[in-house]
Amino acid sequence: MSLQAYITQAFQRRFGQPPAFVVRAPGRVNLIGEHTDYNDGFVLPMAIDRAVWIALRPRPDSRVLVHSLDLDRSAQFSLLGLHYEDAGWVEYVKGVAWALQQAGYQLTGWEGVLAGDVPRGAGLSSSAAVELATARAFQVVSGFPWDPPLMARLGQKAENQWVGMNCGIMDQMISAAGEADHALLIDCRSLATTSVPLPPGAVVVILDTATRRGLVDSAYNERRAQCEAAARYFGVPALRDMSMERFAAEAGGLDAVTMRRARHVISENERTLAAAGAMQAGNAVELGLLMDASHVSMRDDFEISGPALNIMVECAQEEPGCFGARMTGGGFAGCAVALVEADMAQTFAANVAARYRARAGLTPALYVSTASAGASIEQ
Ligand code: GLA
Numbered sequence: 001m002s003l004q005a006y007i008t009q010a011f012q013r014r015f016g017q018p019p020a021f022v023v024r025a026p027g028r029v030n031l032i033g034e035h036t037d038y039n040d041g042f043v044l045p046m047a048i049d050r051a052v053w054i055a056l057r058p059r060p061d062s063r064v065l066v067h068s069l070d071l072d073r074s075a076q077f078s079l080l081g082l083h084y085e086d087a088g089w090v091e092y093v094k095g096v097a098w099a100l101q102q103a104g105y106q107l108t109g110w111e112g113v114l115a116g117d118v119p120r121g122a123g124l125s126s127s128a129a130v131e132l133a134t135a136r137a138f139q140v141v142s143g144f145p146w147d148p149p150l151m152a153r154l155g156q157k158a159e160n161q162w163v164g165m166n167c168g169i170m171d172q173m174i175s176a177a178g179e180a181d182h183a184l185l186i187d188c189r190s191l192a193t194t195s196v197p198l199p200p201g202a203v204v205v206i207l208d209t210a211t212r213r214g215l216v217d218s219a220y221n222e223r224r225a226q227c228e229a230a231a232r233y234f235g236v237p238a239l240r241d242m243s244m245e246r247f248a249a250e251a252g253g254l255d256a257v258t259m260r261r262a263r264h265v266i267s268e269n270e271r272t273l274a275a276a277g278a279m280q281a282g283n284a285v286e287l288g289l290l291m292d293a294s295h296v297s298m299r300d301d302f303e304i305s306g307p308a309l310n311i312m313v314e315c316a317q318e319e320p321g322c323f324g325a326r327m328t329g330g331g332f333a334g335c336a337v338a339l340v341e342a343d344m345a346q347t348f349a350a351n352v353a354a355r356y357r358a359r360a361g362l363t364p365a366l367y368v369s370t371a372s373a374g375a376s377i378e379q
Contacts, residue, residue, distance in 0.1 A: 003024075003115060003116070003117060004053060004379075007019075007022065007053045007054075007055045007113055007114075008055055010113045010115070011055035011112060015057065015111070019055035019056055019057055020056065020057035020058060020141075021056055021137070021140045021377060021379060022053065022054070022055045022056075022379035023054050023136035023137050023140060023375070024053045024054075024133060024136075024376055025051055025129045025131075025133035025135075025136060025175045025176070025375035025376075026047035026049070026050065026129060026174075026175055026372050026373075026375070027047070027050050027051065027126055027128070027129045027175070028124065028125045028170075029045065029046060029124060029328055029329075029337050030044065030328045030329060031183050031287075031328075031339075032044045032268070032272050032290060032294050033045075033170075033268060034298055034302075034326075034327075034329070034331070035227075035268070035304065036265055036268050036269050037168030037186075037188040038166075038167075038168035038169075038224055038227070039188075039240050040188055040189040040237070040240035041238070041239065041240040041268070041269040042186065042187060042188065042269050042272040042273055043170045043174075043272065044185050044196070044272050044275055044279075045174040045184065046174070046178065046182065046183040046198075046204065047178025047371060047374055048124065048206070048369045049369055049371075050116070050119075051129055051372070052116035052118060052126065052129035052130050052132075053114070053115055053378075054112050054113070054114045054134070056110045056111060056112025056113075056140075057141075058109065058141040059110055060109075062078055062080050062107075062108075063077070063079070063109045063111075064077055064078075064079065064093065064094075064097065064109055064110055064111070065110075065111035065112075066093055066114055067112075069115040070114075070115050070116060075090035077097075079101070079107050079109060082094055082097060084162060091162060092130045092134065092158065092163060093134045094162065095158030095159065095163055096134040096135050096154065096155060096158045098158065098162055099154040099155070100135065102157070105142065107138050110137060112137065114133070116129060116130070119365075121212040121213060121334065122334045123328060123330055123331075123333075123334030125175060128155060128175045129175055131155035131159065131172060131175070132151065132152070132155055132172060132175040132176050135151045135155060135176075135375065136375045136377060140377055146375075148176040148375075149173065149177065149191040151172075151176050151375070152173040152175070152191070155172035155175070155176070156169050156172045165217060165220075166221055166224065167330075169188050170186065173191065173193075174374070176375050177193055178372060178373055178374035179195045179371070180373045182195040182197055182198070183195070184196070185272070188240075189238075189240060196276050197279060198279065198371065199282050199283060200282055200284075201284065201341060201342050202284040202339050202340065202341060202342060203339075203341075203342045203345050203369075203370075204337060204338070204340075204368070204369050204371075205316075205337070205338045205340050205349060205366060206337055206368075206369050207325070207335060207336040207337065207352065208335045208365040209308040209309055209334065209335065209336065209360070209364055210308075210362045211306065211309075211333035211334065212333050212334065213330065213332050213334060214332075219331075223261065223302065223304070226258050227261060227262065227265055229258055230261060230262035230265075233254055234246070234247075234250060239265040242262070244267055247262065247263060247266050251263070260300070261301065261302060263297075263301050264297045264301035265302075268297060271290045271293060271297075274290055275287050275291070284323045284339060284341075285323060287324065287339055288323025289324055291323075291324035291326045291338075291339060292326065294326045295313050295325065295326035295327060298327055299327075304330070304331030304332060305327050305331060305332075306331070308360050308362065309331075309332075309333070309334075310327075311356060311359050311360045312325075312352075313336050316336065316352050318355070319351050319352050320344065321341040321344030321347070321348050322348065323338075323340065323341070324338065324339050325338035345368050349367070352364075352366060
């Protein structure tokens with residue numbers, strides 16, 4: 001059964017009538033451009049065919065009642081006085097309500113059920129999917145226009161200031177603005193997007209290492225601080241404003257760690273722009289090589305890979321039909337992504353899974369993913 005049918009039936013059982021609306025917002029996989037978003041740089045993610053869904057109806061009062069089918073937990077709150085309560089998943093819902101109110105939107109209450117198939121903590125942006133599905137839910141009951149970049153900014157604000165995770169804009173932006181069958185080159189300074197098709201004959205395979213990140217907020221914030229320190233050293237607003245030529249000429253006075261962090265971000269921005277060009281030219285080989293180089297840069301310079309991710313990437317790169325592979329997302333655990341010849345994808349997935357199981361002693365999940373549209377109203 002599709003998630004849409006499942007969630008519609010669950011709503012019907014709970015409320016005794018069909019939902020007024022069904023909305024969804026996808027998770028994402030980033031093809032290239034990692035830890036560049038908070039440096040005002042470029043990213044190249046695609047929205048995946050896994051999403052968070054909400055079936056709902058408006059309420060005549062200012063309350064929000066939501067039941068998570070995945071967790072079998074209910075939560076409710078009033079829009080008239082939002083408070084952070086450290087209540088887990090519902091804080092993402094509340095945080096979006098708060099950010100929308102801060103932006104001046106008059107919100108209508110609603111009640112509904114929520115479910116999703118974006119694995120949590122895997123680096124596929126399940127929290128951004130909850131945020132954008134929530135924004136869509138408020139939009140459809142409250143009747144304001146849908147503006148993807150603005151909704152992405154408000155989702156990010158919820159995450160930064162309500163939940164307390166200091167993420168960049170990539171995850172919310174692709175969940176809001178994704179396009180079917182395309183990746184999006186996002187300029188994280190202007191939020192201008194360019195949609196680029198996947199190279200013909202190639203598919204994207206998500207390789208979940210079955211490891212989950214622990215407390216990595218501190219490592220993330222440390223990377224941000226190092227990037228900001230490097231930008232100050234070079235005298236630029238953000239590392240986005242640096243070229244590799246200028247880096248080579250001026251980096252000599254940086255300490256070794258900050259130098260490596262900056263080199264990752266500056267070179268990754270250049271790779272990301274080159275990758276978008278390769279996709280526009282339909283060149284899967286070139287895109288794959290850039291993904292391989294991105295992994296090396298994350299592993300050695302930015303130091304955000306991990307043993308399981310490195311094993312997975314090696315297993316993928318060894319397999320015939322693989323154009324390229326890299327870890328994806330925030331890092332340390334979770335998923336890698338590979339670009340694979342379409343007609344070899346099934347054999348690729350089976351062989352890489354077996355090899356990874358033998359080497360890492362863990363059972364991975366591998367799936368071919370198509371690129372889907374951003375947050376939408378499905379009913
Ligand atoms: C996490 C953050 C994003 C981005 C990536 C790394 O997914 O939420 O904003 O910084 O890490 O590219």
